[in-house]
Amino acid sequence: MSVPTTASSGPVVRAEDVRVWYGTERGPVRAVDGVTFDLRPGEILGLVGESGCGKSTLGRGLLGLLPDGAKMDGALEFRGENLLTLSKRELAERRGVDLGMIFQEPLTRLNPLMRISEHFRETLRTHEPGLSKAEMDRRALDVLRRMGIPPTRYRSYPHEFSGGMRQRLMIALALVLRPAFVVADEPTTALDVLVEAQIIRILHDLRREFETSLLLITHNLGIVAEACDRVAVMYAGEIVEIGDARQVFSDPQHPYTRELLRSTISLSTTGLHYIPGAPPDLVEPPPACKFHPRCPDAMQVCATRWPAPVQLPAGSRAQCWAAEERNRLIRLTEDERRPLERRELSVADEA
């Protein structure tokens, strides 16, 4: 078992300028493109953004679970230790105990030929070889009980459980080793709303019971508002805005965050708002601000110079020229401030 090397107030996970790209025939797909964030003990960070913007890639990269042909670069620390310099085996040893993962599809994530008990024993035996069988079963049954799975089901096979139960099994399986950091990649997308609420409550209570830090990837902004301390908004491989969840939601600084919030269904709006256009191709993303072809606030500068992430007075961090200008952090020239013309927009859109 690893011992925290930094004071407990220090971040559990620190990612700096993390990049992940997949090699394809068309060239590298830059799925994660310079992501920086940290996660404190017991904190829940929501990660949102349109489909294909690199959320799962980032989540997997944090655990070293990328497929062959994917490359990763930057700095990634777990309790002060650089994960990217570890060997494959050393990283595998961290998984499960230090770094956990909960996947989207609970139905297919358990080995159909193995009983639930065997899943637990295999996991516990791998990381704590000294445990007796009785001790392993006690530990497993303890987490299962917390997840509301009766002990009578311990020897059952995965197919004998419902989707919601299987997701709770997956969570129990991830938590039995009490990892300090867990990535939950859309853990409720495959489940119905009532089960979803239940799972989210369980995840939310984790920090109290296990002091687990959670990276919660989701498409559901309601869940973020309810369960997350902070939120990171991802667009085309970049975190375009990150900050306190309530703060970001009540006063979004980045136009993409604003549009994303507007596009969720709310009772007060009629009709559905959506962001025109589609997320860019990550082999050849637009230059400078990657959102500029779709941004309603786009200016000349947005298409020519990349906006570096800056800490804003409101507390959040965003990478957007308009936000910097609005917060009086920079002064743009008349030329730079000129709105990007529609024609240019549509051309860029088609490119």
Place this chain on the structure above:
Amino acid sequence: MASAAQGSLPRYVVQRLLLMIPMIWVVVTVVFLLLRVAPGDPVSASVGGRLSEEELDRRREALGIDRPLWQQYLEYLGDVARFRFGESLSDNRPITSIIIDNGGATLTLTLGAFLVALVIGIPLGLVAGRRRDSAADVGIRLFGITSYAVPVFVTGLVLVLLAGGTGWPTYDIASPITKFQVEPVTHILLVDALIAGDMGAVGDVLQHHVLPCLTLGLLLCGVFIRLVRVNLLMTMKGDYVEAARARGIPERYVVRRHAFRNALVPLITVLGLQVALTLAGAILTERTFNWPGLGTQLVDYLNARDYPAVQGLVTFFAVIVVVTSLIVDIVNALVDPRVRY
């Protein structure tokens, strides 16, 4: 739900047993009709010229082929239901004794072939799947395709040529002296030799098995290589394999416990499906190696147009296929808990 799934295994077996009846009925009917639409009169075809005209008529009557088709059919069904397969026309042997006398040789040949196929096919398939697109993978795939595509008698011939000059036995199930000395008890020569405790005879019989089993085994092993390889590639990409990695299970256990095991499950089903191919291959193998099995008998009786014998043997083959498919289903249910629904 859990208890229902566990308690349903006996019910499942009974269900599958009952299902066998219509399957066998269909097979039996098809065999019956196929032999009836073939032109010509089986009696004159098989023993014509050797017997007097009255004797031939007597035989036709005894066979019942002078009566309407539906009567013959019902009678045949009744016979099959009572496991009575009748006698051959050309040499008056009861079909059951043909099966007993010659079935043993076919049984050991096919079991040996399956063994060869599994022992060669599974490891090669696993290696190919693990090292996808490596030189080993390409080589193994080529080997698999070739062994499946080359006709049995060509493989047999090549093996015989390779063995030529070494004195290794290249035909029949045993040397004449072994056949003469071993007392037939079970009519499975290998088992009889073991019962007799004659290790020289056992060795002799085993030696004779090598080339035929290899020939038939190579035909099957192509199927296994392909299947195991594809299954492994699929399971290695499987969600639960990734989930096991995410729990930090060391890669070798991920491969062994999660990927291999799951990749081999469909093999059981395919094993069952290959019984038909194996029997077909066995007939050709037996011809190539002059093997005293049912395949050789079947071909002989076909050439003699001995319809009762052919009908009996084909029915027996069909029943074997149906029964193995039943066994395969039951084994499958024991191995894979999901099947028992």
